[in-house]
Amino acid sequence: MVNRITLTSSRQLRSALGPLLFGVLLLASVASCAAQPAESLPYVASVRGEVFYWVGCDGWRSLSPGNLRGFASAADARAAGYRPSRARGCSGPAETAGHGPTETGTCTVVRIVDGDTLVCREADERVRLLLIDAPEMGQGEFGERARAALERIVPPGTVATVELDLQQRDRYGRLLVYLYSPGGEMVNAALARAGYVVAAVIPPNVRHVDRIRVEIEAARQAGRGLWSGSAFDCSPAEHRAGRCD
Incomplete structure (x- = not known):
């Protein structure tokens, strides 16, 4: 080439x-x-x-x-x-990040909606994890397994830290964040590493994209989490578009 x-x-x-x-x-x-x-x-x-x-x-x-x-x-x-x-x-x-401080805040987890979405007490609104896409709840056991994986990392009551990127909300009004557990682990990356998500890159929010891609590829090759079966034969995006059998 x-x-x-x-x-x-x-x-x-x-x-x-x-x-x-x-x-x-x-x-x-x-x-x-x-x-x-x-x-x-x-x-x-x-x-x-x-x-x-x-x-x-x-x-x-x-x-x-x-x-x-x-x-x-x-x-x-x-x-x-x-x-x-x-x-x-x-x-x-x-x-770009060097022109201003990274915006952070606190999220007290109220409930886990699905494998990449949760509700925070501070704003009483849905928060979407950046750069990842988990199976939908309508995708049978795959959606529930992804939701359970997120709940294990940050169960209700957890006081987590949120980091914002350049675009703070999506078209549905959800806050877009990188979430960190009390121990400092990035939850987005943890789900990628464990094999419960695929990448979902929507510019301009790409601050940690290289890290997420590496974690997802390692999980895929190792057959971790949902990569051990057929969960991602139809991606979450394809499922939402109605292109799955």
Whole structure:
């Protein structure tokens, strides 16, 4: 693939290979990214450009959608020969977070709704865990097992800490958080590690996306939790869309 060649820019590569071979490699690169929309990953770049952008900024939105390619991490983008954008806030979430303190608060757990949603006493509202998606309660035993897993980590009465990302609420009005147990463990990551969730990446909330992806992939390969069976043969998103048998 293009990202394994030592030349560091598409312009250099075109010159070295000639337009015909470059075009073939370019199409192959685009095809390799087609399985997953580029903008669903935390970093994007144009196949015709030389810089990459964090999706939490607006710098990449003028790029042609047909030319976008996505990367799971900044390191992957650099390995592909791209350099980070110098536009403010576009090199990654760490840079953006540096412009202000991380917003945190307290959540006294009232009840567990499902494997990724709970109710906090402080606001008497539903709180949705970021970057993960658990089976729905309508998915039989899978939904109940995921709900029980969350309840084991933060049972009702637990005083947990919430961390907010850039977008604080979803379209349903739920507060979007990274939740931490009294011992400091990130609950989102704990559920991923135990094998009860899949990734659900919705920019601009991608602060801990690399960590969550690593935990989920490790759980999948080890067959932990719901990965030991057929729970994710139909993802929660597919179930909600009515695409499961």
